Amino acid sequence: MINWFKKKRKINYPDFWESYARQFNDKLSQDLNSIRFVVLDTETTGFDYENDRVLSIGALSLKNSTIIVNESFEVFLDQHFYHAKNVEIHGILKDGKQDRITELEALMLFLEFIGNAVLVAHHARFDINMINHALKRHGMPKLKNKVLDTSVLFKKSLIATPLSRTQEAYTLDYLADKFDISTKDRHTALGDAYITAIAFLKILVKLKAQRNFSVKKLLR
């Protein structure tokens, strides 16, 4: 029963995973302006991690408060599994015009795009879990990146007073409204990622003004 002598078996992951994982050997910078953030959003067939699938991933790269437009990432996935009811929200039809790629291709491209960047998403847990489940299906471990959630950060940026009702969850629409960000591209993955990115920048300003702000704490 006791396998003292059993060596931890090293799993051989595909090359693209290994080269992704290698990037985490270096320590993350503590200078906010030199950290690369990747702000992302996924559109999915539903909210069930096991049974639902990612339909599209949108992500953009943010560094030193600058978004470089041609360094954005937008893929549409070919999923056999499919709920018709989601079409209304996302407008992604199964046989829509966009070029579709397989889930594995999408994951490969995605890992290459994000590298060791700090990931930012609204209600990040959902998007990250969705992607982790997809990775798992293809026999890979979970994402290694640090993750920030704008809904949590926003809550931290508010001043709590007896009469201000802090809500449990702040929707992306609420943030867009609050920060006066156009919601024209709401419900496309990259459009939502853009809204999240601008909100993230504005939240960061508020956090930085707080008494006990430090990059270390932010990334903890």
Next chain:
Amino acid sequence: MKNTISARVADFLQNYPPFNEIKIKELQILAQEVQIIYKLKDELIFTENEKAHDYFYVVHKGAVSLSKTANGDFVDLCDEGDIFGLRPLMANENYKMEAKAYEESIIYAIPIAEFRPFTKNHEGVANFLMESFASNTRNPYSIGKKGKLFQEGQEGPIPQNNDYLDLQTINYSKKLISSTSGTTIKKVATLMTQKKIGAMLILKDKLPIGIITDKDLRNKIATGEFPISAKAKDIMSSPVITYPKKMTLAQAQMAMMKSGISHLCITEDGTPNTEAVGIISKHDIMLELGNNPAVLMKAIKRSNKFKKIKTIRRGIMSLLQGYLRQNIPLTLTSKIISELNDACIKQVIAISLEKMDAPPPVSFSWLAMGSQGRSEQLLHTDQDNALVFEDVSQEELEATQSYFLNLAKKVTQGLQSIGYEYCPADMMASNPDWCMSLSQWKERTLHWITNPGKDEVLLSSIFFDFNISYGNRELVDELTEHIFSITQKYPIFFVHLASGALQNPSPSGFFRSFLVEENGAHKDFFDLKRRALMPLVDGARVLVLSSQVKSINNTAERFEKLAELEPNNAELFLACSYATKALLKFRTKQGLLHNDSGRFIELETLSKEEKVKLKRTFKTIKELQELIKLRFKVANLVG
């Protein structure tokens, strides 16, 4: 690869010159190479003599100021859609100006290498860029040469001297409102009222044949000379005196004086034989000349969009700057500025009301709280506001509240867009807790006064400085009456309010040196608001409330009133009044200097004299706190 973001960038660009000359397909390709940069207020985009970037810039949101650092001359303020930083596109040399975010901004950086082909293939693009570039260097003050010709009241912080103004090309109303000679006078007058204009051009085949002004209506209709059923042609002044588009301010003024008229008709080539393109009114000229409270007030009342008010508010700020520079008494300054700020808020509410689908179900009033309620708000600070509406039956309460919440949301958004930040603690009328019926408010305040815990005292101290900004005054008076009658029954409330007033940290340490903040973004800065102004404000409030003095909200005025009521303490109270004014002025000056709220002060930037002045107020604050401690026997409570 074209994506959602590049498509959106292209959509934005195509609305503005010179990009409007470029086909959307090509713009989409260009947009993929764009960088989107987020800049905080006062962050630099480039500095004078900095090596040219590989990009030029377009303001997407916010505003960017261009200036020459050498003499501090303010050159231009770029608004949404304006381009700047064109030098590298034209000449291979360093920047000659500094570009700085005037407010929080999002900026598109357009790569020059990718953009250059367009300047070769599109004559319009090249011409526009040449003109913009030239106007920023040869004749930097010519707003007339900017991309957008007309924008009412576009006034940056006013440059130091006004000499150049005379030579400035004037902006004119381009949205021409006109009638034909057969239109009835009633219709003409109605239209003029609706559009808030003072003159109506009468056109025939787009050519100006006559003009009707307010004066004509008075002199020819109201006197009975012509019946109200008369036609436009009966009373119009004809022929019309016309002028060409490129007119300087001085020329326009001369023309009006020469012919004794208040409106100039602008035509394509300056003769009555070409199409009419606009009207210049005396009002337009006044606006260009700028900063006079009456003109600004008129402009505020005329504005029908939040955006217009925003530009007017810049005018208000430069007026304030001028007043402080000329050392005009702060009482007067704050009266005028508060009045103007108040008018802006009123106008925002009026515009929001128009945006609603239905008129309000019952009467309401919009309350300003905190510094705004005390008329002490000179600079843009956070918004603190509340809404009270007339009582309705229980069944209607929910629907009524939801109507007003909806209205409040529009108003708070409007206020934010003209420069009032949202309250970080959400004390705004768009919060259901701050948008209630009169009885609900009475209940709430009763609760605060009879259960004076720490939170309740804090909330009352914010709320009790309320002042009406808009709506039904009776509601507010009733609420005030209510508060005074219950505070009289529960005097213990004052003890709590007084102890709250003593909670503020003291401004100076043991050796009378300034106490600065120990951590946070303002480490080593002196917190003028919390350590110096708040003790005075809080002190005045509790003293005035306990003396049953109504309807004086301003702290300095409160102290003056107290001096009158208590001759034996008059000296201290007058000193407090003076200290309040001095600190407020200090804060305002600091705020203008740094384009912020002026709350935190970098001590090293102060002169010796300023430091002495500041410290003198501290002594007064200490004495005031002693008096409050004794009068309300606060010690019992704390101990």
